[in-house]
Amino acid sequence: MKAEGTVFQNLLNGQIQYRVPLFQRTYSWDESNWQRLWDDLMEAYALQQPRKHFIGAIVTLPMPDSPEHASKFMLIDGQQRLTTLFIILSLLRDAARTDPAQQGLAEAIQEECLINKHAIRDEEREKMRPTQQDIIAFKAAITSQPVDANSRIGVARTFFKDALEKGDLTGNSINLTKLKGIITGYLDFVSVTLDQDDSPHRIFESLNNTGMDLSASDLVRNYVFMSIPTEAKQNAAYNSHWYPMQQRMELDGYSVLTDFFWRFLMKDGALPRYDEVYEGMRDFIQHESNTKSILQILEKLSKYSEYYLKLKLPNPNELSIPIREQLQRLNQWEVDVAYPFMLAAMSKRHIGHITDDALLQVLNQIESYVVRRIVCGIPTNRLRRVFARMNTQVTDENYVESCHSYLKDNEWPMDQEFCEMFKRARIYIPSRLSRTRLILSSLERSYEHHEPIEMTDQITTEHIMPQTLNDEWRQQLGDNSYQVHDKYLHTIGNLTYSGYNSEMGNAPFETKKGVLSQSHFELNKHIIQSETWAEEEIVKRAEELAQRALVIWKRDF
Secondary structure (H helix, E strand, O other): OOEEEHOOOEEEEOOOOEEEEOOOOOOOOHHHOOOHHHHHHHHHHOOOOOOOOOEEEEEEEEEEOOOOOOOEEEEEEEHHHHHHHHHHHHHHHHHHHHOOHHHHHHHHHHHHHHEEOOOOOOOOOEEEEOOOOHHHHHHHOOOOOOOOOOOOHHHHHHHHHHHHOOOOOOOOOOHHHHHHHHHHHEEEEEEOOOOOOOHHHHHHHHHHHHHOOOOHHHHHHHHHHHHOOOOHHHHHHHHHHHHHHHHEEEEEEEOOHHHHHHHHOOOOOOOHHHHHHHHHHHHHHHOOOOOOOOHHHHHHHHHHHHHHHHHHHHHHHHHHHOOOOHHHHHHHOOHHHHHHHHHHHHHHHHHHOOOOHHHHHHHHHHHHHHHHHHHHHOOOOHHHHHHHHHHHHOOOOHHHHHHHHHHHOOOOOOHHHHHHHHHHHHOOOHHHHHHHHHHHHHHHHOOOOOOOOOOOOOEEEEEEEOOOOOHHHHHHOOOOOOHHHHOOOHHHEEEEEEEHHHHHOOOOOHHHHHHHOOOOHHHHHHHHOOOOOOOOHHHHHHHHHHHHHHHHOOOOO
């Protein structure tokens, strides 16, 4: 390993190219990073006599090639800074080209900083070659072609173009020659060049541990691709397996790849902490490498990521409508703790070890198991261990019965306990309203009405005995009105569905009953048949609904 201080221009001299390896993340700097760099440049620019400004380290590894080709270096660290500086230099060149007096500057930037003029191969023409997803936008910027404005590189160009047009710290137009000189001659780097026998992925890990904001999936990507010997094989593995998996795990602009790896590691009984995902995946890959190629390992991970996507987003990824609907219910119950076992189950289904019907029955069991435990107040922190071990304890033969037996042996509440707790548990919790709606919707469907009501946002949860008591309600509830109110307000016996919630508020029971009588919800039949609404009626209705809950979330299948 060799380390030395140097300025940016020295990193650009000659026929040279920095290649960002596939294990690196794509360009990800944002406005805060760009603004910080621009402020530093403007501070240096404002000085009569500029001084060196340390900008960080770059770590490279020489890549063997024929002497007639560009000298290539794998860029292990520093790609975010270098990419940004190339973007700024491309904008200075573009600005210089608009002024006939500055054509020499434009040509100097192009040929000294951005391209290898005499490159034999087209892919060696730019002095830096980003990772796969950034190549098109970056090359467009370097060659003065239109850049996708929505790409990260396109957004960065817009930011720095606006900054250039605003001028220096005094508002004057920026001298392009001076700013180019600041960038190439006064930005100071520590250049670390590795020897061929150094371990790039170990260096990468060390850089991460000393402050780089890298996710576990970034480190896994590093480890995987540094174990593939040639660039051609790296590209093949990336394009066929890693990149599709990475894209698949981008949900709403956020990567769940690390989350997927965490659940994947637990499917066979392991219980890593979230901050141990990288170490766990590294050990998994090492173990699998004893019998499989890295391509086979990536193929396996990619396939499981497809199962994970079905779990996270059943619609539209799960084709079986009954299974899709059941997965959506489980997500409403926030049962992602069961994902490790469910990943294994989805795999068994895919290879034909279990049928769709068997999978659906097991998913129903999981809902019943989790719902009963929630209602009965059993701590949820025990579920992680239960579901991590489950796949190792059940058998493919008699799969449904085996899963059922396993869950019964792990604190699946009996009917009597569940029934009693369902009647008096707090069902209405503002932070868990999706659960409240799911319970009420399940109860409504249990009546099997021939024309079920379509659920819309206008239909909301109604407290029959209102959340705020007035004189009429205190009289309705009797002498112990406050105790009744405190005990039963948010319980199932006092809750229903209505499309007229705002109209009822804390109106008297007779008024509410009149409004609810216009409703077609079966849940409201018991209410509108009652003469009064107090403790006795609430308890009686809770008992009726609890009996239905025993059938919906049954324990015996």
